[in-house]
Amino acid sequence: MSFLIGEAMTxxxxxADILRGCTIEVDKGEIAVIVxxxxxxxxxxxxxxxxxxxxxxxxxxxxxxxxxxxxxQDRVKQGMAFVPQTSNVFAGMSVQENLEMGAxxxxxxxxxxxxxxxxxxPILAEKRAQAAGELSGGQRQQVAxxxxxxxxxxxxxxxxxxxxxxxxxxxxxxxxxxxIRNTGIAILMVEQNARQALNIADRGFVLVTGENRFTDTxxxxxxxxxxxxxxxxx
Amino acid sequence: xxxxxxxxxxxxxxxxxxxxxxxSQLALGALGITLVFGILRFAxxxxxxxxxxxxxxxxxxxxxxxxWGIGIAPLPTALLALPFGILGxxxxxxxADRAVFRFYRKQKSKPIIFVIASxxxxxxxxxxxxxxxxxxxxxxxxxxxxxxxxxxFKELTGLGEGIAVRQTQALTVVVAILVVSxxxxxxxxxxxxxxxxxxSDNEDLALLSGIDPDRVVLVTWIIAASLAAIAGTLxxxxxxxxxxxxxxLLLPMFAAAIVGGIGxxxxxxxxxxxxxxxxxTITYAYKKFLRYLLPDDMAPDTLVQLLSTDYKFAVSFIIxxxxxxxxxxxxxxxxxx
Numbered sequence: 001m002s003f004l005i006g007e008a009m010t011x012x013x014x015x016a017d018i019l020r021g022c023t024i025e026v027d028k029g030e031i032a033v034i035v036x037x038x039x040x041x042x043x044x045x046x047x048x049x050x051x052x053x054x055x056x057x058x059x060x061x062x063x064x065x066x067x068x069x070x071x072x073q074d075r076v077k078q079g080m081a082f083v084p085q086t087s088n089v090f091a092g093m094s095v096q097e098n099l100e101m102g103a104x105x106x107x108x109x110x111x112x113x114x115x116x117x118x119x120x121x122p123i124l125a126e127k128r129a130q131a132a133g134e135l136s137g138g139q140r141q142q143v144a145x146x147x148x149x150x151x152x153x154x155x156x157x158x159x160x161x162x163x164x165x166x167x168x169x170x171x172x173x174x175x176x177x178x179x180i181r182n183t184g185i186a187i188l189m190v191e192q193n194a195r196q197a198l199n200i201a202d203r204g205f206v207l208v209t210g211e212n213r214f215t216d217t218x219x220x221x222x223x224x225x226x227x228x229x230x231x232x233x234x
Numbered sequence: 235x236x237x238x239x240x241x242x243x244x245x246x247x248x249x250x251x252x253x254x255x256x257x258s259q260l261a262l263g264a265l266g267i268t269l270v271f272g273i274l275r276f277a278x279x280x281x282x283x284x285x286x287x288x289x290x291x292x293x294x295x296x297x298x299x300x301x302w303g304i305g306i307a308p309l310p311t312a313l314l315a316l317p318f319g320i321l322g323x324x325x326x327x328x329x330a331d332r333a334v335f336r337f338y339r340k341q342k343s344k345p346i347i348f349v350i351a352s353x354x355x356x357x358x359x360x361x362x363x364x365x366x367x368x369x370x371x372x373x374x375x376x377x378x379x380x381x382x383x384x385x386x387f388k389e390l391t392g393l394g395e396g397i398a399v400r401q402t403q404a405l406t407v408v409v410a411i412l413v414v415s416x417x418x419x420x421x422x423x424x425x426x427x428x429x430x431x432x433x434s435d436n437e438d439l440a441l442l443s444g445i446d447p448d449r450v451v452l453v454t455w456i457i458a459a460s461l462a463a464i465a466g467t468l469x470x471x472x473x474x475x476x477x478x479x480x481x482x483l484l485l486p487m488f489a490a491a492i493v494g495g496i497g498x499x500x501x502x503x504x505x506x507x508x509x510x511x512x513x514x515t516i517t518y519a520y521k522k523f524l525r526y527l528l529p530d531d532m533a534p535d536t537l538v539q540l541l542s543t544d545y546k547f548a549v550s551f552i553i554x555x556x557x558x559x560x561x562x563x564x565x566x567x568x569x570x571x
């Protein structure tokens with residue numbers, strides 16, 4: 001059984017169900033990617049795993065613990081970190097302050113973690129005194145990921161981390177995400193750039209109308225002719 | 235040459251010194267408004283009456299101390315009573331938050347509903363203050379009157395005009411500088427202060443980072459109420475205490491907060507001085523000032539007063555409207571209302 005699993009999740013934002021029994025799971029040291037057409041419920045599935053919407057059926061488990069009833073804040077305390085797609089930095093605060101706020105829950109010395117983040121994203125060390133709102137899109141994304149890493153999470157969830165950045169920046173960001181994975185963190189992300197994301201994915205979930213259509217390794221999904229034809233543009 | 239110095243002395247005495255004191259008072263008031271707006275996300279119309287409430291407590295305690303013969307002459311006794319006024323203002327603010335604002339926070343009400351609720355709180359405080367201390371003017375300043383009198387200054391410099399600095403004016407500026415420095419240190423350097431800025435900057439992300447919203451709200455009220463009590467007491471010492479005047483202060487204080495950029499503490503301070511200096515310079519009669527500077531035959535016969543002091547509130551109102559039309563974010567790019 002995987003470290004984090006959202007099993008048979010059914011629910012929506014109050015009206016009709018957006019998720020219809022879909023299952024998402026990821027293990028430590030793995031990257032799991034959720035792809036699918038627009039309106040398939042990719043981001044909703046991610047939010048459901050993080051507790052941002054109420055599930056009618058199904059459950060979410062972290063380790064051996066059922067966390068279905070926990071609020072997002074409590075899930076942060078349990079070691080889950082979430083990077084929203086938009087407004088994911090404190091724009092008026094410096095890069096360093098952003099990282100400090102990420103570690104708000106920690107009472108121990110955070111300087112080691114901060115150095116690790118700076119090692120991962122050297123540009124942030126250079127711009128540590130600059131306001132996060134003044135950085136470029138790609139750098140801002142790095143601040144957002146860095147902030148999430150400050151809690152020393154066991155699960156990192158990224159909602160379209162490469163939305164609106166150039167292809168070069170995207171490749172670099174994916175490289176960094178691979179590095180983060182290699183430290184043993186479980187990474188779950190939703191991606192618009194399906195092909196590139198599946199390339200680095202250990203596991204891929206293709207969602208269609210809130211259901212699992214295909215679930216396999218990233219490599220196998222890329223090789224699957226049906227997936228290629230329907231979702232990767234040939 | 236001596237005429238120019240005389241003109242400057244005259245101008246300092248009637249414009250610069252009073253405007254500096256008034257500006258400090260407005261800045262402290264506007265800081266409270268801007269903090270509440272930035273963090274609780276609504277325009278708190280009860281802030282003026284919160285000032286009145288805090289000042290009322292200060293006055294009552296001052297009278298008590300005076301009757302006991304306790305004082306810190308030459309400084310005013312009110313300074314000794316100020317901590318009690320701060321505590322009183324904090325308590326009433328927290329009661330209002332518990333009884334009124336918390337309910338709407340839980341409902342996730344729109345900001346305008348908070349504003350209307352704050353108008354209700356304003357009327358409540360208004361009534362409470364009038365019940366306890368009455369609607370009339372109260373003088374509670376004691377201690378030395380002047381730091382330097384008009385005549386002392388004239389004798390010292392040999393000029394025809396003097397600059398009188400009242401002790402309360404000097405006190406206002408000194409206290410304002412101390413309070414503002416302490417506040418900025420708190421917001422920039424401490425964990426709690428940074429978490430307040432983070433909450434103001436991006437509420438959702440602050441929650442995701444584990445910042446406790448209840449604690450941020452609590453600390454915000456404590457700071458806003460303390461600022462209100464300090465600003466109100468300084469204003470009362472400098473001028474006089476009358477509940478209605480404190481209600482009227484809402485307009486220049488809001489103007490100050492908006493001109494500076496609402497939600498930006500630094501903006502509130504700059505805005506406070508912009509409003510104070512505009513009000514005082516526009517309502518000052520320049521007749522005597524120009525007499526010193528112009529040749530005799532060009533000396534004006536009229537008062538050369540742009541606006542009567544009765545209309546001083548029009549000044550803040552006009553500035554407010556112009557800023558909202560031309561640059562709604564204010565000088566320091568605050569939030570748009």
